[in-house]
Amino acid sequence: MTLKVVGAKISTFTRTIRLALEYLNIPYELLETLPHTETAYKYNAFGKIPTLIDGDVKLIETLAMKRYIDHLQQGNQTQGQSLTPNTLNEQLFVDQWISIAGDYAFRELIIAVSKPRQSMESQGKSETEITNNLESQLERARVVLGAIESHLASSASVGKSWLCGSSITWADLFMFPIFADLASLPERELIKFESPHLWKWFERFSDTDIAKQTFEGTVADSRSKQQSKM
Numbered sequence: 001m002t003l004k005v006v007g008a009k010i011s012t013f014t015r016t017i018r019l020a021l022e023y024l025n026i027p028y029e030l031l032e033t034l035p036h037t038e039t040a041y042k043y044n045a046f047g048k049i050p051t052l053i054d055g056d057v058k059l060i061e062t063l064a065m066k067r068y069i070d071h072l073q074q075g076n077q078t079q080g081q082s083l084t085p086n087t088l089n090e091q092l093f094v095d096q097w098i099s100i101a102g103d104y105a106f107r108e109l110i111i112a113v114s115k116p117r118q119s120m121e122s123q124g125k126s127e128t129e130i131t132n133n134l135e136s137q138l139e140r141a142r143v144v145l146g147a148i149e150s151h152l153a154s155s156a157s158v159g160k161s162w163l164c165g166s167s168i169t170w171a172d173l174f175m176f177p178i179f180a181d182l183a184s185l186p187e188r189e190l191i192k193f194e195s196p197h198l199w200k201w202f203e204r205f206s207d208t209d210i211a212k213q214t215f216e217g218t219v220a221d222s223r224s225k226q227q228s229k230m
C-alpha cells in the first residue's frame with residue numbers, strides 16, 4: 001500500500017517528510033490540505049500538518065514519522081542509503097540538530113519573521129515599515145543564525161559539508177525547508193552576508209534532486225513566480 005502524507009507543499013514540516021520519502025525512494029501520495037481545515041482535523045485532533053498514514057499506522061508528529069520511515073528503510077534490503085547514522089553518538093548529534101531546527105529555527109525564523117513579513121506584505125505595508133516592525137525579531141533570529149553558522153564553520157574546517165557530518169541526515173531535512181522559505185525573503189541578506197557557511201550549506205542542499213523535487217508549491221516557488229510576473 002502506498003504511504004499517504006496529509007499536508008501542504010507550502011508547509012516546512014510536510015516538506016521534511018516528503019524530502020525523506022524522496023531521498024529513500026519510498027512511494028507516497030500527498031493528500032493536500034492546509035492546517036486547521038476539516039481534512040487536517042480529520043487526521044489530527046490538533047489540526048496540524050503533516051500526518052503520515054500507512055494502512056493502520058497513523059502518525060501525527062514528524063519525530064514519530066522519522067522513526068517509522070527509518071524502520072521502513074531498514075526493512076528495504078535494496079536501499080543502501082540511510083538518513084540516520086549508525087553510532088549512538090552520531091544519532092544523539094542528529095537528534096539535537098533536529099530539535100534545534102523544529103524548535104529554535106522554526107520559531108525564530110518562520111513564526112517570528114517569515115510569517116509576519118508575508119502577512120505585512122499582503123497588507124500592503126512598506127518595506128521600511130516591515131523592517132522596523134521586525135527589528136526585535138531579527139535580533140533573535142541573528143542569535144539562531146549565528147549559532148548554526150559557527151557549527152557549520154567548525155564542521156567545514158574538518159571537511160564536513162552537512163549539518164551532522166559528511167552525508168545528508170534527518171537534521172538537514174528538518175533544517176532545509178526553514179531556510180528555503182527564509183532565503184526567498186529579503187532577510188536572505190542576513191544569511192548571505194553574516195552566515196556564509198550557512199549560505200553555502202543552503203545552496204548545496206538547494207542543488208540536490210530532492211530539494212528540486214519538492215520545490216513546487218513552497219513559499220520560495222510562489223514568490224519567484226510573483227516576481228517573474230512583475
Ligand SMILES: N[C@@H](CCC(=O)N[C@@H](CS)C(=O)NCC(=O)O)C(=O)O
Binds near residue numbers: 035047
Ligand atoms: N510538532 C509538529 C509540528 C507541525 C507543525 O507545526 N506544522 C505546521 C505546518 S508547517 C502547522 O500545522 N501549523 C499550524 C499551527 O501551528 O496551528 C510536528 O513535528 O509534526
